[in-house]
Every structure is written in C-alpha cells, then in structure tokens.
Amino acid sequence: MPRLIVVLGDQLSPALASLQQLLPDDIIMLAEVGQEASYVKHHKHKIILLFSAMRHFAATLQQQGYQVCYIKYGDIAEIISMTDAVLHVLAQHPAVTTVIITECGEYRLQQEILSWQQLLTVPVTILGDDRFICDLARFARWAKGKKQLRMEYFYRDMRRYTGLLMQGDKPEGGKWNYDSDNRKAWPEQQQPDAPLSFAPDAITAEVAELVQQQFAANMGRSDNFSYAVTGKEARAAFLHFVKQQLPQFGDYQDAMRLEQPFLQHSICSAYLNCGLLDVRWMCNKVQQAYQQGLVPLNAAEGFIRQLIGWREYVRGLYWLKMPAYKQNNFLHAERALPGYYWHGNTSMRCMQQAIKSTIDHAYSHHIQRLMITGNFALLAGLSVDEMTDWYLAVYADAYEWVELPNTLGMALFADGGMLASKPYAASGAYINRMSNYCKHCSYNVKNITGQDACPFNALYWDFLQRNQQRLSANPRLALAYANWHKRSDEDKAHILAKAAQTLDTLEQL
Ligand code: DLZ
Ligand code: SF4
Numbered sequence: 001m002p003r004l005i006v007v008l009g010d011q012l013s014p015a016l017a018s019l020q021q022l023l024p025d026d027i028i029m030l031a032e033v034g035q036e037a038s039y040v041k042h043h044k045h046k047i048i049l050l051f052s053a054m055r056h057f058a059a060t061l062q063q064q065g066y067q068v069c070y071i072k073y074g075d076i077a078e079i080i081s082m083t084d085a086v087l088h089v090l091a092q093h094p095a096v097t098t099v100i101i102t103e104c105g106e107y108r109l110q111q112e113i114l115s116w117q118q119l120l121t122v123p124v125t126i127l128g129d130d131r132f133i134c135d136l137a138r139f140a141r142w143a144k145g146k147k148q149l150r151m152e153y154f155y156r157d158m159r160r161y162t163g164l165l166m167q168g169d170k171p172e173g174g175k176w177n178y179d180s181d182n183r184k185a186w187p188e189q190q191q192p193d194a195p196l197s198f199a200p201d202a203i204t205a206e207v208a209e210l211v212q213q214q215f216a217a218n219m220g221r222s223d224n225f226s227y228a229v230t231g232k233e234a235r236a237a238f239l240h241f242v243k244q245q246l247p248q249f250g251d252y253q254d255a256m257r258l259e260q261p262f263l264q265h266s267i268c269s270a271y272l273n274c275g276l277l278d279v280r281w282m283c284n285k286v287q288q289a290y291q292q293g294l295v296p297l298n299a300a301e302g303f304i305r306q307l308i309g310w311r312e313y314v315r316g317l318y319w320l321k322m323p324a325y326k327q328n329n330f331l332h333a334e335r336a337l338p339g340y341y342w343h344g345n346t347s348m349r350c351m352q353q354a355i356k357s358t359i360d361h362a363y364s365h366h367i368q369r370l371m372i373t374g375n376f377a378l379l380a381g382l383s384v385d386e387m388t389d390w391y392l393a394v395y396a397d398a399y400e401w402v403e404l405p406n407t408l409g410m411a412l413f414a415d416g417g418m419l420a421s422k423p424y425a426a427s428g429a430y431i432n433r434m435s436n437y438c439k440h441c442s443y444n445v446k447n448i449t450g451q452d453a454c455p456f457n458a459l460y461w462d463f464l465q466r467n468q469q470r471l472s473a474n475p476r477l478a479l480a481y482a483n484w485h486k487r488s489d490e491d492k493a494h495i496l497a498k499a500a501q502t503l504d505t506l507e508q509l
Pocket of ligand 1: 105
C-alpha cells in the first residue's frame with residue numbers, strides 16, 4: 001500500500017528523514033505553489049534556485065525508479081497551498097494509506113501541516129529533521145532553567161557532542177573561540193578569488209523564464225542567475241571554497257570592500273538551507289583541511305562555529321520561542337523602510353553596496369547584513385515587521401527559522417537581549433575601520449553634524465539617547481553612555497537636531 005511522502009522546497013536532501021523510509025510503492029510529492037512562493041516577495045534568484053533544485057531533485061528520484069508527483073507552478077490553477085497540493089494528490093491516489101513529512105522550517109507552515117491531522121482522511125506522520133545536529137528536544141534540555149541562552153556555551157556543548165576540533169575533552173589549540181583573530185581589514189592590493197558559479201541548464205533556463213513572467217516585480221533579475229541547483233554542484237562549490245577561500249576566511253570574516261560582494265565567504269548558506277549540502281559533511285571537510293595543514297585554526301574554528309554553533313543555536317531558539325518571538329519589539333521600532341532597501345539608490349556608499357549585492361545575487365555577507373543594513377535599521381528605528389519581511393524576502397538562504405532570530409534578535413535587538421548581549425549599534429567609525437566604503441562616499445565619516453556628515457554618526461548618538469531608559473543599565477554599553485554624557489548640552493542638542501533632520505529626510509539620504 002503506497003504512502004505519500006511530501007518533500008518541501010527546502011528539504012532537498014537524499015538523507016531527509018522521510019526519504020530514508022522510502023518503500024518501492026511510495027509516492028513522493030513536490031509542489032511549486034503560490035502560497036509558498038508569495039508569502040513574502042522573494043528575490044527572483046531564491047525562487048529560481050528552489051524551483052530548479054526541486055525539479056532536479058525530482059528528476060533524480062524518478063531516474064532511480066521512484067514514483068514522483070511533481071506539481072509545476074501554475075499548472076493546476078486551483079492549487080495554491082501545500083494543503084491543496086496534498087489534497088489533489090490524495091484524490092488522484094485513493095490507495096494512499098498515510099502522509100509522511102519531515103518537520104518544516106517555519107512556524108507558519110507548521111501550523112498548516114498540523115491542521116492536516118483533522119483535514120485529511122489518512123493519518124499524518126511528522127518526522128524530526130535530523131539534518132540538524134541538535135534536535136529540538138536536546139536544545140530545549142540545554143535551555144531549561146538558564147537565565148540567558150548564550151550561543152558561546154551552546155557551541156562548546158556542540159563541540160563536545162560532535163567531537164569536532166577537539167583533543168579529548170579540550171578544544172583544539174587550547175581555546176574555544178579565535179574570533180579575536182578574525183577582524184582584519186581587507187588588504188589594499190589583494191584580489192579575492194571568485195566563488196564557483198554555474199551556467200543555467202535547460203531546467204534552470206525554463207524556471208528563470210517562468211519567474212520572469214510570474215514574479216516580474218520581485219527583487220533581482222532572472223538573466224544573471226548562477227547558483228548551483230544540484231547536490232553535486234553545491235558540493236563542488238563548497239570544495240572550491242575550502243581550497244581557495246577558507247584559508248583566509250577567519251582573518252577577513254568581518255571585512256568589507258567596494259565592488260567585492262563575496263571576499264572570503266563561502267556563499268553556500270543558500271545550498272545548506274535548502275538541503276543541497278549536509279552540515280556534517282561540510283564540517284568534516286573543514287576539519288580535514290585543518291588536520292592536513294591546509295587552513296589555519298582560526299579559519300576552521302570560525303567556520304565550524306557558524307555551522308554547529310550559531311546556525312543550530314538560532315534554529316533551537318526559534319522553535320523554543322515561537323510564536324511569541326515574532327511579536328517582540330523591545331525598542332518600539334515602527335518607522336517605514338526607505339525605498340532604497342528595495343532599489344539601492346542612496347548616496348550612503350555602504351548601504352548602496354550592501355543592497356546592490358542583495359539585488360544582484362540575493363546575497364550579502366553576514367557583516368553587511370548585521371553592521372550595514374541591520375545597523376542602519378536599528379539606529380533609525382525602522383519597523384521590525386518590515387525589516388524581518390525584507391530579510392526573509394531578499395536573501396536566497398532565508399527561511400524564518402534562521403532569518404527571524406538573526407534579524408529581530410541579533411540585528412534589531414527587538415527581543416531585548418534574549419539572543420545578543422548588547423545591541424550591535426555602531427557609528428560610521430566601525431564601517432570605516434572594516435571597509436573602504438567611506439573613502440568612496442559623498443558623506444564624511446569624521447563628521448557628526450553639518451551638511452556632509454555621515455548619517456550613521458548622529459543616528460548612533462540619537463539611538464543611545466532615545467533608548468536610554470531601556471539600554472543604559474546594560475554593562476556592555478556603559479562606555480558608550482559615558483562618552484555621550486561627557487558631551488556638553490549644546491553639543492548634544494546639535495547632534496540630536498541633526499539626527500531629527502536625518503530621520504525626517506530618511507528617504508533622501
Ligand atoms: C521558499 C519557497 C518557495 C519560494 N517556494 C516553494 C514552493 O513552491 N514549494 C515548496 O515546497 N517550498 C517552497 N519554498 C520553501 C518553503 O517556503 C519552506 O519549506 C518553508 O518556508 C519552511 O521552511
Ligand atoms: Fe557609510 Fe557613512 Fe561611510 Fe558613507 S561615510 S560609507 S554613509 S559609514
């Protein structure tokens with residue numbers, strides 16, 4: 001008797017729990033549906049990546065002899081949601097005895113899937129997603145009774161649990177974390193190696209055409225797509241990174257450079273988050289490269305921390321705290337997003353660069369997301385709802401489990417410090433230290449007031465002043481507040497007036 005195995009667009013892993021149970025009679029369903037493709041205005045590259053990778057994944061299963069029911073976008077007008085798709089396939093295959101699905105990545109869709117238990121005439125089995133190393137029960141046990149859920153302690157547990165970069169029960173090299181080595185600015189003359197890119201094949205070209213027709217108004221272009229769309233290609237892209245970029249990944253993790261959107265970053269998060277790459281395989285490759293003396297410890301440790309520390313931690317936190325987490329707005333940030341978040345036309349060179357790479361590649365690296373577009377939103381008090389929707393829409397790697405804690409918690413401090421120990425607020429000086437943007441900007445990073453002053457500067461002080469009641473007790477902000485209070489009343493008034501004027505003319509910056 002066949003069972004129906006439902007595979008979602010970010011579950012494209014042969015080792016997926018539900019596919020591990022596959023029997024010869026079973027039917028596998030993948031569906032391109034309007035609701036998933038439109039719950040935010042996804043970047044064109046994100047939709048092309050998923051639809052093309054889904055079609056390739058389905059074709060491989062078919063070649064292996066499995067029965068796959070694939071619903072293409074728009075082929076059956078009545079199918080709008082995953083629920084519609086499941087009902088449609090069940091009606092076509094009345095012999096199906098049960099529906100099997102691996103737990104999904106977003107609370108919104110989880111609620112829909114849970115409703116199937118009542119809606120469908122056959123039972124529904126939801127399996128845990130063991131593509132993550134830390135299952136949700138393990139995370140909940142770790143979190144239980146803790147006042148603060150600090151990533152660093154979770155990460156150490158994960159190092160012990162996985163044995164990655166461990167010498168017995170001691171961390172490799174004697175320290176858990178080498179981040180203090182990882183803040184170098186990019187050297188003036190150095191040219192980064194490009195990440196591996198892939199010319200669209202016939203399947204991708206067809207999908208790109210579809211996306212151009214159906215999602216014309218969404219961010220990005222459909223004629224410059226170059227992501228991997230199969231597991232094989234994604235593994236090649238990652239191995240290229242390990243060889244070419246990883247050796248210097250640590251050193252320049254936080255660096256930013258004009259017209260260089262990728263630097264030493266892997267650009268593999270989109271592959272990992274839709275299932276084309278496996279986290280354990282990636283970590284083992286990085287560890288091997290370290291053991292073979294091909295990459296230094298600060299690079300290997302920094303990269304592995306992103307995967308088994310940060311990534312697993314935000315996923316655990318998301319499921320532990322949802323749905324209430326999404327309602328947080330600790331700093332009462334409500335201001336509308338200026339238009340340049342969508343088109344990138346701003347004289348602020350740093351913002352223009354971060355948004356340009358977002359438009360061109362559905363990608364910008366973590367420090368651009370945190371310290372440029374995120375920092376600006378934090379300082380200007382931009383709406384948490386609008387910002388979280390923006391991040392979810394514009395990045396090819398974004399699903400709510402990873403996007404929400406990173407945006408709402410880390411970048412916007414809207415959870416009041418559940419995730420970050422302080423707001424990542426910074427003036428232009430930080431951006432100037434970590435990039436060459438300010439040298440090519442019409443604003444002057446040294447000035448706080450005056451016509452040409454860098455907008456980040458007055459906004460930074462205004463942020464501290466207007467949130468004084470909520471933030472001044474934070475010991476990690478003590479120095480910043482002391483510096484603010486040292487200023488004369490006249491000085492403060494000038495700065496706050498400049499910030500008010502900046503906020504009034506936000507759209508024109
Ligand atoms: C993001 C996305 C998009 C754009 N389209 C689809 C789709 O048509 N079909 C599908 O199964 N999944 C899609 N996804 C990914 C889902 O939104 C994702 O599985 C959930 O957000 C849970 O992480
Ligand atoms: Fe950004 Fe200010 Fe530097 Fe211009 S001067 S690039 S606005 S930080």
